[in-house]
Amino acid sequence: IAILAAVVIVALNPARQFAQARNTQRWSNVNTILNAVTQRMVDKRGIWTLDATCLDALPAVATAIGNTAGPNVDLDPCIVPTYVSTMVMDPSTGTAADTGYTIVQNANGRITIAAPGAELAETISVTR
Numbered sequence: 780i781a782i783l784a785a786v787v788i789v790a791l792n793p794a795r796q797f798a799q800a801r802n803t804q805r806w807s808n809v810n811t812i813l814n815a816v817t818q819r820m821v822d823k824r825g826i827w828t829l830d831a832t833c834l835d836a837l838p839a840v841a842t843a844i845g846n847t848a849g850p851n852v853d854l855d856p857c858i859v860p861t862y863v864s865t866m867v868m869d870p871s872t873g874t875a876a877d878t879g880y881t882i883v884q885n886a887n888g889r890i891t892i893a894a895p896g897a898e899l900a901e902t903i904s905v906t907r
Contacts (some may be wrong), residue, residue, distance in 0.1 A: 794852045798898040801870045805894040805903045808867040812880060813905050815862035832856050833857035837884035845877040852882055
C-alpha cells in the first residue's frame with residue numbers, strides 16, 4: 780500500500796518534483812559561483828583584483844551575472860577555466876548573456892550570490 784501511495788503522489792504532482800530538482804541545481808550553482816569567486820580572491824590575497832582579463836568589479840547592488848555589456852557583471856573571464864570549468868546557468872532561464880544569478884558585495888566585503896528565478900516560493904541565496 781505504501782509503494783502504491785508513493786507512486787500515486789509522484790504521478791499526481793510531477794511539476795513540483797521537477798521544480799524541486801531545478802531548485803537543487805540552483806543551490807549547487809550558487810555555491811559553485813561563490814566558491815570560485817572566493818577562491819580567486821584568496822589567490823589574489825583577499826581582494827577582487829581587476830586585470831587584463833577580469834574587467835568587472837564586484838557591484839555594491841545586486842547585479843545580474845552575464846557576458847553582455849551594460850548592467851551585467853561578466854565573471855566568466857575571471858573564474859573560467861581556472862576556478863570552474865564552465866560558467867553555470869539557471870536550469871530554466873539561464874543563458875551566457877544572463878546566467879539567471881546575481882552577485883553583490885556589501886560594504887563589509889561580504890559577497891552574496893542569489894538565484895532570483897527560484898521556484899516554489901523558495902529563496903536561494905548564499906553569503907560569505
